[in-house]
Amino acid sequence: MDHLFTPYQLKGLQLKNRVVMPPMCQYSVTNKDGLATDWHYVHYVSRAIGGAGLIIIEMTDVEPDGRISDYDLGLWSDDQIAPLKRIVDACHQYGARVGIQIAHAGRKAEDAEVPVAPSAIPFDENSKTPRALSTEEINEIVEKFRLAVQRAVKAGFDVIELHGAHGYLIHQFTSAYTNKRTDEYGQDLTKFGKEVIQAVKSEMPENMPLIMRISGREYVEGGYGIDKAIEFSGVYQQAGVDMFHISAGGEGPIAAAGRPGTHVAYQVPLARAIKEALHVPVIAVGRLDEPGLANAVIGNEDADLVAVGRGMLRNPYWTLEAASALRQETEVPRQYTSGFPTR
């Protein structure tokens, strides 16, 4: 029976355990140039020392106007490769594998003068009204996703995650709530996502898996539910996604009836539903930072990997502590063995 410390393999990606550090924006770029800084280096390498099997670097954007804020990471320029490579190489030394979440914020780009989106609908009354993208501009953004992934491959990443969740550009196209286009990108809500998948796959080695993060349900009035998420995920799977990372919401103001739970494991049923319906590997995330619970998600086959976000913000050594708590063997850096004695 698999548990949190059972190794895992997906195509050429070999993980020493099932623990994932999910993408978490640090808004710590100093010169608005998208370059990773020493903060990012220390932050990610600490979690590699702390034992995480897979570290997915935060939302990293394909163009300047695709950033949530001017302090986001970017991969629109070759200059951005080297500081990311430094992080990847260091994480590898501690046995972690490293992914990066490639994204465009679309209408949620707060510092863009005029954000872009499938349709000219603002996120809420306090947000800028975005400009609807032309077909030509859509093609250009798909190309920017391709180039960003080409750079990520050069930086040595082991896996790519596309941000298709939380109301960012790919989700904006996939959702009938934000995509009101009458052209082919509105008739087929998955057209943009499929084109991005195909473009980035063309840059990825054959044995490198592609992960897509999706919102398994929406929380706006009239938003889609898990059935719709299964339907479009099936299309994205056909287009080349190897694994889904199941989150939820983020598309707009939360409806009174749609408020997400704040209890532990609140998104696990969504992950399980996608896994069961599509026979595809999934990452579960959302308040899974109690080791016994995270272990149960793997043991019960709800998900293949478990991501621990805020728990790892609190404690970079979450994984080493979880191994102690679960009495499982894991590799501890030589310098820290006295902190994690083996029984």
Ligand SMILES: Cc1cc2nc3c(=O)[nH]c(=O)nc-3n(C[C@H](O)[C@H](O)[C@H](O)COP(=O)(O)O)c2cc1C
């Ligand atoms: C500070 C912070 C930044 C985040 N940034 C991102 C991000 O860049 N991309 C993303 O998909 N999710 C982001 N998230 C969501 C997390 O990846 C994760 O799904 C969420 O925190 C729930 O997991 P948890 O309960 O283990 O923290 C962020 C969360 C936090 C707390």
